[in-house]
Amino acid sequence: MKGHAAAKKALRFVTSKDAEVELAPWGKHWWLSKPGLTGTEQLTLVRVTMRPGAGHQFHYHPAREEIIYVVEGVAEQWVDQEKRRLEAGEIAFIPTNVVHAIHNSSKKALTFLAILSPAEADGPFLIDCYQDEPWRSLRAPFTYPRIAPKTGRRKRRLT
Template sequence: MAGQFVTAAGTEPERLDWGQLRWMSHPPLTGAEKLTVIDVTLKPGKGHNFHKHPDQEEVIYVVAGTVEQWIDRERRVLSPGDCAFIPADVVHASFNAGSEDAKVIAILGPCVGENGYVSVEMGAEAPWNTLRTP
């Protein structure tokens, strides 16, 4: 497989109620097998609620803004240049803790499923539904 360049202008953003995703590398786009890379923007006060990736490790690297990051039941506030490592099958969540958009790069491996990414939402289940106060 030959390498390739992927530009932000060449990737269509996926808009969600909590922000947007821009798939920078995953099987449908690049043919990747080991790494899925997602450029994520979190709107102020919003975030990706508690979830897990059963067969994937993840690194979340903060590029801009302030992020309230959860790994299991531990909470930290991360700033640009900070990151979190999440082992496979560990519940986690990322929320924008600032008043401007927050930007993170999510890197997951290995690629799993058709899109290189499998997420199981856990936010409605105990204890995850009681850890944050809206």
């Protein structure tokens, strides 16, 4: 019974105010479940909105498997050297150590959920490999615009 009570304490609801928001070059992340936020030990859940033309370049997770679930829009999803078009309601499963990438080749925003397990592991969360072959030849690496932090000040127009 003791373990059951401890498990119940770890459960909680996460609202949009609770989510940890992060800006990445390819889009905005809302971390909805991860250690320190929900008390999870096995699952990480992040909601990502990717602007048209953006993408998360080829990378792999050395100690995690991942599921990508498309909520809205169309994803160009790579798993190893196989490319598929995923639409709302469809998933891709990415085993541990398998190179993958996701791109928004459409003219509308792409929203997807990424579920990773385990939530914590030794070593890096991910390793980029988009500059290595064969990945570089499959899809040219992106050049991302610099993300400037919001200062609350209005930008002046230069003339």
